[in-house]
Amino acid sequence: MLKKIALAASLFSATALASNAVQADVKIGLLGGISGPIAAMAPPMLDAAQLAFQQVNEQGGILGGQKIEAVVGDSACNPQNGVDSATKLVNIEQVVGLVGPHCSGSVLAVANSVTVPAGITLITPSGTSPEITSLEDKGQVFRTVPSDDFQGRSLARTLLDLGTKKVAVAYLNNDYGSGLANAFKVEFEANGGELAGYAAHEEGKASYRSNLAELSRGGAETLVIFDYGDGTGLTILRQALENGFFTNFLGGDGMKSDAIIRELGAENLTTFTASSPVGEKSDSLESFNEAYKAAGGNPDAIFVSNSYDAAFLMALALEKAGGDAAKVSAAMTAVSNGEGESVGPGEWTKAAELIAAGKDIDYKGASGDLNFNKAGDVPGSYGLFKVEGDAFALQQALN
Amino acid sequence: MELIGLLNYAVFMAIFIGIYSLLALGLNIQWGFSGLFNAGIAGFFAVGAYTSALLTTPESSVHLGGYQLPVVVGWIGAMIAAGLIAWPIGKVCLRFRSDYLAIATIGVAEIIRLVVKSEGWMTGGARGVNKVPRPFGDLSYLYSQLAYLALVIGIVLIVYWAIERQISAPWGRMMRGIRDNEDAATAMGKDIKARRLEAFIFGAAVMGLGGALFAHFNRSITPEAIDPMIATFLIWIMLILGGSGNNRGALLGVAVVWIIWSASEFVTDQLPTEYAIKAKYMRVFIIGLLLQIVLRFRPEGILPEPQGTADNPELKTFQKQEGAAK
The missing domain is CATH 3.40.50.2300 (Response regulator)
Known part of the structure; x- marks a missing residue:
């Protein structure tokens, strides 16, 4: 072990010398x-x-x-x-x-x-x-x-306020998807909603038709998708639309992706809405968007x-x-x-x-007002976005 | 750069080398001495890490547990659990040979990973297990790391000693006999199935212990850690490069590969900033290239398995008798 430490020390002191050149x-x-x-x-x-x-x-x-x-x-x-x-x-x-x-x-x-x-x-x-x-x-x-807890909960409350009492949930099986889905489930059921289907899926598969068929069996008309719109979420949404498993679709912030509009076409997405964090002072977001565009980036990237x-x-x-x-x-x-x-x-x-x-x-950040609480978390403010033309437009703010 | 920073980094590297040494030593029992192509190291690593984490953490609403047992119990539990999981897997899979066994064990590791991710009531799902106690975790940064390093070194030495003993015992010679010529070993009346299963379970238990040490060091374990690249194939590279069938070779391989893996980031950082992101992939390339070079020019590894040398008393007697007969 001593030899190893000596070896380690000599090896990285050699490399470290090089990295110190620019102070x-x-x-x-x-x-x-x-x-x-x-x-x-x-x-x-x-x-x-x-x-x-x-x-x-x-x-x-x-x-x-x-x-x-x-x-x-x-x-x-x-x-x-x-x-x-x-x-x-x-x-x-x-x-x-x-x-x-x-x-x-x-x-x-x-x-x-x-x-x-x-x-x-x-x-x-x-x-x-x-x-x-x-x-x-x-x-x-x-x-x-914001922690997935916040978004999942506010989405659940908003859905219930809008009168949707019965939904099916499909979520990507990673920390993002399951965290959101879990928070959504707890809040939705606690306030009188009914989950007609609730299932995780793995990423990167070619077909999710069997997952979707299983979810639609519960009789819900609305599918809530917690996934990424430039990945598996796109496949799920496409196959759900193609096969008519559900009529209404709702996504988390990961689903608010331009890839969805580009691939599926705005005319097919009239029943699709996505929640996403919104900056209360939208000029903050705008000034960031401008600067980031000028630097050659796409400000809509997640x-x-x-x-x-x-x-x-x-x-x-x-x-x-x-x-x-x-x-x-x-x-x-x-x-x-x-x-x-x-x-x-x-x-x-x-x-x-x-x-x-x-x-x-x-x-006042581009992603929202921020304002840290004691745990270092931000509460986040969310809005529901629908597809208008070739872009997402704010439909209403979530409470 | 401050000296204390260098020391902190060196100690951290030594801890990781120690943890990976356990995985490589476990693989050496299975592949090096017994010829079992286990490509599911990540699975046993995960079983060990989660078992120990669940046994020692305080109660949580997210996952099973709340036993708050001493860390030592967690580590022993990790070895037992990894061994227990290895038993049915070995029973089913060890009938396969070489590449078939590799495919079967990759499958098993994936099953374990997906169970860990999906069975949230038990493992916390994607949220993982948090608040895993670290021995001496209350000390300051450097001392806490040094104390943990001492623990890791102690454990690696014990495991190394146990394996060396086991391998130089008749059991070890029999394992090598089975590995090199199965038919001859069968003809001598050896119970090959049972012996292979023993080696498989022994190796898996050591891997489980490695997983447990990893979870306690990071005070958390999440499914992201069970990535086959970093928890299976990297260990294979370490063992092949160091020399399979030789425990010292395994340790050396771990040290060399981990130091190159970790320290190469300093070298790639010297590239201009516009290449900063691309440069990170250079490290993966370097490791791959290294393996290719070793396999091409030194397939037996840096420290190859000793083949009938002076320190083998039986061979000496045998040669003496041969000489006398002539």
């Missing part, structure tokens, strides 16, 4: 599921986070003119690589804050064995598992995406606005904490708690001036 001013870790199951989703998310850092750097930099350097790590969406990469970012790169990882399982493992013991604040843009709320994290774990917010918040919190990693978690709550002067995406100069003047600021 950045402020290093922030950017950990995402680059390889692995969400490989298609991760690059736009990382680009959005980089956009936030780029804006900070262009508008005078952080902590009195220093530049942010994002160090990208690959969590591969599993705890093994997530912990490995986070350990490197925290110990070797000495980052002062961590944006990511993307997948809930990685978030749990990284928080438990790296960032919390090391006293580094972590903010994830897409870890939606309810388990993250109950982490014993000394307040150092945040997220800009979790990009959450990613941007996570990165921008990390920069704000660092500025507020004066660069002290230990104070970042307190500062994170302070810069988005609903009190103080509003700051929107990209308004770095304004925010930095306000912080320098000792005034409170309140970041």
Whole structure:
């Protein structure tokens, strides 16, 4: 074992020497599921986070003119690589804050064995598992995406308000799908709704007709789909439409994807609605959309606005904490708690001036108002979207 | 860069090498000494990790458990559970040979993964099991890691010693005999089925222990950890590269592959930022290339299995008799 440690030490000190050549001013870790199951989703998310850092750097930099350097790590969406990469970012790169990882399982493992013991604040843009709320994290774990609990529940209440009492639920068997479905089920049944079918499905199959036939046997006319619209969710929706298993369709935020309109055609989607987080101040979202489009990205891609917010918040919190990693978690709550002067995406100069003047600021994010609660969660505000023309349009806000 | 950071990273790497060593040693019993092509390591890893997690966690509304047993009980339970699961699997599958057995065990590992994901009442489903206690977890970052490393080293040494003993005992020679010439072993009246089953269960129990150590280190276990790439094939690469049939080779293979896997990220990070995302795939490529090179130029691994050398007393006596006969 001693030999191994010696070998380890010599090997990475050699590589570390090389990586020290460029000394950045402020290093922030950017950990995402680059390889692995969400490989298609991760690059736009990382680009959005980089956009936030780029804006900070262009508008005078952080902590009195220093530049942010994002160090990208690959969590591969599993705890093994997530912990490995986070350990490197925290110990070797000495980052002062961590944006990511993307997948809930990685978030749990990284928080438990790296960032919390090391006293580094972590903010994830897409870890939606309810388990993250109950982490014993000394307040150092945040997220800009609401826990699946919130969305599932508000969707259930809205459906009941609209008079739909009987539905079938098809959900993707991962933390995202099952978390949403579970919360939906609890709230729906508690308030007098009836689930005529409730089944998980695995991703990547060619046909889900047997699953759908099974679900439709309960006699529900509405199918609720918790899945991704550019993946399995598209197949399910297509086959349900083709075979007429259900008349009405409702999706979670993952289903609000342009791929659905592109592939199935708006004329076939008159009975399809999707819930999705909405920013209460929509000009926040718009200014992000413009900036992200200008940078060559597609602002409708999933979790990009959450990613941007996570990165921008990390920069704000660092500025507020004066660069002290230990104070970042307190500062994170302070810069988005609903009190103080509003700051929107990209308004770095304004925010930095306000912080320098000792005034409170309140970041209004592209993905919503944010406003962290004690557990570092955001409540999220949702809207129901229907297809109009070739895009999604807000139909009504959820309560 | 601070020295303490380097130390933290080194200790972390050593812990992971220790955990993966258990998986590789378990595979070495099955493949290295007994010739059983088990491609379902992830399954036994998962059984061990979940058993230990469920036995030791506080009560939760999401999954089974609330037993809050001591961690040691969890680890022993993990070995027993992985062994128990291996028994019926071995009973059914070990009649297959080589690649057929590989396909069967891949299937079994997938079944275990899907059961873990789907049976939420038991495993917490996709949410996994959280709040798994870590021994010495209350200490500061460095000391907590050092204490855990000491535990892992201790366990690896015990397992290593146990396997070495078992392999140099008559049982081990018989296993190698069965592996190399099944017909001859049958002719000598060996119960091949039973012996293979023993090796399979022994190996699976060691893998289960590896899974348990992993779950307690991360204080959580989720189905995302049961990824065949990182929990099955990576271990195969480690064992083949280090030298199957040689426990020291297995440990060396784990260290070499994990260090390359982990530290290569520093090298790929030297590429310009516009390649930052593509660069991450370089690591997977490097590992694959390494395996190809080893298989091409040194198929027996870095430290090959010792073949009838000086430290084999029986062979010496045999050679002496041969010489005397001449």
